[in-house]
Amino acid sequence: xxxxxxxxxxxxxxxxxxxxxxxxxxxxxxxxxxxxxxxxxxxxxxxxxxxxxxxxxxxxxxxxxxxxxxxxxxxxxxxxxxxxxxxxxxxxxxxxxxxxxxxxxxxxxxxxxxxxxxxxxxxxxxxxxxxxxxxxxxxxxxxxxxxxxxxxxxxxxxxxxxxxxxxxxxxxxxxxxxxxxxxxxxxxxxxxxxxxxxxxxxxxxxxxxxxxxxxxxxxxxxxxxxxxxxxxxxxxxxxxxxxxxxxxxxxxxxxxxxxxxxxxxxxxxxxxxxxxxxxxxxxxxxxxxxxxxxxxxxxxxxxx
Ligand SMILES: Cc1cc2nc3c(=O)[nH]c(=O)nc-3n(C[C@H](O)[C@H](O)[C@H](O)COP(=O)(O)OP(=O)(O)OC[C@H]3O[C@@H](n4cnc5c(N)ncnc54)[C@H](O)[C@@H]3O)c2cc1C
Numbered sequence: 001x002x003x004x005x006x007x008x009x010x011x012x013x014x015x016x017x018x019x020x021x022x023x024x025x026x027x028x029x030x031x032x033x034x035x036x037x038x039x040x041x042x043x044x045x046x047x048x049x050x051x052x053x054x055x056x057x058x059x060x061x062x063x064x065x066x067x068x069x070x071x072x073x074x075x076x077x078x079x080x081x082x083x084x085x086x087x088x089x090x091x092x093x094x095x096x097x098x099x100x101x102x103x104x105x106x107x108x109x110x111x112x113x114x115x116x117x118x119x120x121x122x123x124x125x126x127x128x129x130x131x132x133x134x135x136x137x138x139x140x141x142x143x144x145x146x147x148x149x150x151x152x153x154x155x156x157x158x159x160x161x162x163x164x165x166x167x168x169x170x171x172x173x174x175x176x177x178x179x180x181x182x183x184x185x186x187x188x189x190x191x192x193x194x195x196x197x198x199x200x201x202x203x204x205x206x207x208x209x210x211x212x213x214x215x216x217x218x219x220x221x222x223x224x225x226x227x228x229x230x231x232x233x234x235x236x237x238x239x240x241x242x243x244x245x246x247x248x249x250x251x252x253x254x255x256x257x258x259x260x261x262x263x264x265x266x267x268x269x270x271x272x273x274x275x276x277x278x279x280x281x282x283x284x285x286x287x288x289x290x291x292x293x294x295x296x297x298x299x300x301x302x303x304x
Contacts, residue, residue, distance in 0.1 A: 012039020014272025017289030038062025111237030120204030128210025
């Protein structure tokens with residue numbers, strides 16, 4: 001009998017872990033990834049909280065997971081899942097380059113960078129405005145940069161950029177950081193970093209390239225400017241799940257699952273940052289991926 005087919009939407013930690021468990025459980029695993037394997041963690045300069053891999057770069061961690069999944073026989077399709085349907089017990093995932101059928105599906109599409117939605121942001125995106133310091137930080141060597149955000153990503157971005165740039169200005173919306181204390185402490189020890197709290201970013205300015213960021217000083221109610229060549233926006237993530245309706249129930253855009261990662265459609269699971277949960281980290285995405293795969297294997301066994 002041919003192995004049961006499982007399609008995994010996304011290629012981040014949750015998906016790669018699910019693929020490892022599926023292959024070891026005897027099912028086929030096809031990963032649909034629209035950009036590059038590894039997901040968000042590939043943007044992280046240094047991961048300090050993944051067990052057994054202290055101080056590993058996010059990219060290296062992602063590579064290790066991807067290699068393990070591929071060595072076990074996971075198939076990779078570089079394609080975006082555009083829609084999902086279930087008919088007669090079989091799923092079909094429509095992509096840009098083909099339609100993929102499956103006996104079970106795991107949605108592990110994570111979340112994407114949230115945008116500020118202020119003037120100049122879209123126009124100057126790729127011309128100084130960026131959402132990934134790991135990817136684009138090196139373009140601003142010895143230049144001035146601004147980081148916008150107050151969580152772990154913003155802290156990590158600012159620490160990374162301080163080692164490359166002449167000056168890094170961090171704009172936070174409130175009067176403090178909300179990320180890990182150890183990261184905030186490291187940041188405060190860096191000489192070329194200026195932190196400006198209570199700063200609401202209002203506009204990105206520049207003819208063809210970014211020249212400055214305008215922000216409202218919420219204390220003085222005054223608009224000020226931070227001259228810079230690069231600006232990194234790290235204000236969190238946003239799910240992208242409308243395309244999977246009505247097969248899933250959404251809560252603020254995130255997929256609702258039970259503790260087996262089951263959605264409201266039998267045979268359809270969700271894992272990682274895409275689902276309703278409190279803690280979004282690599283280890284929790286891995287955990288979800290493993291549970292989703294084992295649940296899918298049990299579902300497939302009961303179907304045959
Ligand atoms: C800058 C940064 C630093 C971080 N640092 C840490 C850290 O130090 N430690 C830690 O534990 N966690 C960290 N995180 C969080 C961690 O990266 C995430 O919790 C984790 O990557 C979630 O994994 P995931 O597989 O659920 O989703 P993601 O990593 O978001 O992966 C989802 C993948 O799905 C793909 N995709 C999306 N939609 C589709 C579609 N329709 N079709 C096909 N493919 C699709 C995306 O391209 C992406 O590759 C950090 C995150 C960021 C952004």
